[in-house]
Amino acid sequence: MDLRIFTEPQxxxxxxxxxxxxxxxxxxxFDAFFRSDHYLRMGPVDGLPGPTDAWVTLAGLARETKRIRLGTLMTAGTFRLPGVLAIQVAQVDQMSGGRVELGLGAGWFEEEHTAYGIPFPKEKFARLEEQLAIVTGLWATETGQTFDYDGTYYQLTDSPALPKPAQAKIPVLIGGHGATRTPRLAAQYADEFNMPFGSIADSERQFGRVRAAAEQAGRKADDLVYSNALVACVGKDDAEVARRAAAIGREVDDLKADGLAGSPDEVVDKIGRYADIGAQRIYLQILDLDDLDHLDLISTRVQSQLP
Known part of the structure; x- marks a missing residue:
């Protein structure tokens, strides 16, 4: 089981x-550092000093880290034209020496679009499908060849499809709870399917849909990695769990029901139950970014117990 750190800088x-x-x-x-792609705070926090851009951040981290994978859960398709996104991600992959992964989603938070003058189209999912085709198509085009795309929303003509990533193939992550279109897109384009903040039962059901869609598309179901994103709140004892829950404005019982909360042994047990239904990787949503002791505890008392 891979454990990855997932942050919400907005x-x-x-x-x-x-x-x-x-x-x-x-x-x-830990295996990787991922971040969200949002420009506006959510909930009763001030969000100061303000948003940071996902791919600007990852470009900086690409030069200041050596081993960990770097990526997004999820880049908002509404924020960037697909040709520009393909260039940005390929460049950051080069800057990192081939450690980048792209999570790409349709975008959903309308308020951040109106706050910063970003168009919020109605047909977001249809646009996402074209974006995935373009980004992956540009990267797959052989050097010296050109890429063309004539879609409903995007058209590319005689693109040199440059630059190329450092990796032969940048892993693409697709995620969500949708019962039909999301599994179909994952089967067509994804190297990893991520179930965000889902229960064990809901994750098992959605993993099954993606596996079936992959096989229907002519892929082996095991070609994809299956992962979860879950809020983490771990403490050496009940008092420490309660303190960490309070620091992020959450209730312990809710965190235990919906996330990975409690003692290290409790969390290891719950991770094992996710593994039993096919999860191979977990993104630990860390909401208090000043509490580095939390990461240390998870590393020494949780990660160390996992196979």
Whole structure:
């Protein structure tokens, strides 16, 4: 089971804070550092000093880390034209020496679009399908060849399809709870399917849909990695769990029901139950980015117990 650190910087974080967490992620033996792609805070927080851009952040981290994978859960398709996104991600992959992964979603948070003058189209999912075709198509085009695409929303003509990533293939992540279109897109384009904040039962059901869609598309179901994103709140004892829950404005019972909360042994047990239904990787949503002792505890008392 891979454990990855997943951050929500729109809630309030500077680049320096994110760099500190990314370096701790690397030093403590976690597999990857991922971040959300949002420009507006959510809930009763001030969000200060303001948003940081996902791919600008990852470009910086690419030069200041050595081992960990770097990526997004999920890049909002509404924020960037697909040709521009393909260039940005390929460049950051080169800057990292081939450690980048792209989670790409349709975008959903209308308020952040109106706050920053970003169009919020109605046909977001149809646009996402074209974006996936373009981004992956540009990267797959052989050097010296050109790429063309004539879609409903995007048209590319005689694109040199440059630059190329450092990796032969950048892993693409698709996720969500949708019962039909999401599994179909994952089967067509994804290297990894991520179930965000889903129960064990809901995850098992959705993994089954994706596996069936993959086989229907002519792929082996096991060609994809299956993962979960879950909020983490771990403590050595009940008092520490309660303190960490309070720091992020959550109730312990809710965190235990919906996430990975409790003692290290409790969390290891719940991770095992996700593994039993096919999860191979978990993104630990860390909401208090100043609490590096939390990461240390998860590394030494949770990660160390996992196969």
């Amino acid at each position: 809630q309030g974080a500077t680049y320096d804070t994110l760099l500190t967490v990314a370096k701790a992620t690397e030093d403590l033996g």
